[in-house]
Amino acid sequence: MDRADLLSLYRQMLVIRRFEEKSAEMYALAKIAGFLHLYIGEEAIAVGAIAAIRPDDYVISAYRDHGHCLARGSDPRKVMAELFGKATGLCKGKGGSMHLVDVERRFMGGYAIVGGHIPLATGLAFAANYQKLDQVVLCFFGEGAVPSGHAHEAFNLAALWKLPVIFICENNRYGMGTPMQRAIALYSDVAETARSYGIMAERVDGMDVLAVRALMQKVVEQVRAGQGPFFVEAMTYRFMGHSMADPAHGHYRTKEEVEEYRKRDPLLLLKETIVTNRLGTEADFKALEREVYDIVDAAVRFAEESPFPEPRELYTDVMVEE
16 A cells, blocks of 8 residues: 555544544533434444445445444535534434435435344345446444344345345444343354355454455455355444443443553554554644644534524425425
């Protein structure tokens, strides 16, 4: 990889990190209502995976969706405005944090029901297959979604019909506050669940953006060529709580555990690679920090200065219009 590629990946992860840190600050100031689930610590998965697909491919996610939406290229100003519930938001302020959608970039959500979007991803893949298009679908979800019934129905049909969908399990070890060994029978190898349906599966270090991208480039090519679905288990860790209602380490993990995982911060790992290979300097990283702070500050300013939706907007976009 060259210097430009590496710095671009770093910049994308930095945008997500600083955007979310600012979101937490705005939530504390009551500028953002409802729930807010941060992606901090997991940035390498969204950035690495989405870097491997084309603009006409589909991406679909769950409620921890800010990172996927930003990695897909959505305007940070519109994303922040959506968190603020403003009319200029991606969904006109009606969706909020858990329901981001950007159809123009084929980012199809943002779903709050655990695992509820996995059948939708299978449906998108069926549509592409039915129309004889060579698009692929990336479906992101946490390991807590894997035992759900609708996930298994979706895995079965995707395998049966050899659909072009890539299931990306972001295994951060905790479903809310429940350690996965207390909730998942195959917790030591979640990917084995997919293999039982005949779906090809592989694990990857989800803290290493280069490892994620390298695996995804191979997998996307394979799935696009018609070899059926693939299941990627990306091993990761969220540095924050399940949501803003949950302290950073909560009652289910220790501060020491969180600090240990922070040593493998995706931003830190990539920066070390860049510096070690003499492809970037401290001055480059400081310049990126300044640029990204400006982007995030502009997003907040845009959101604060935008109007709330008019009350009559409650009745628009409820039904599909031709």
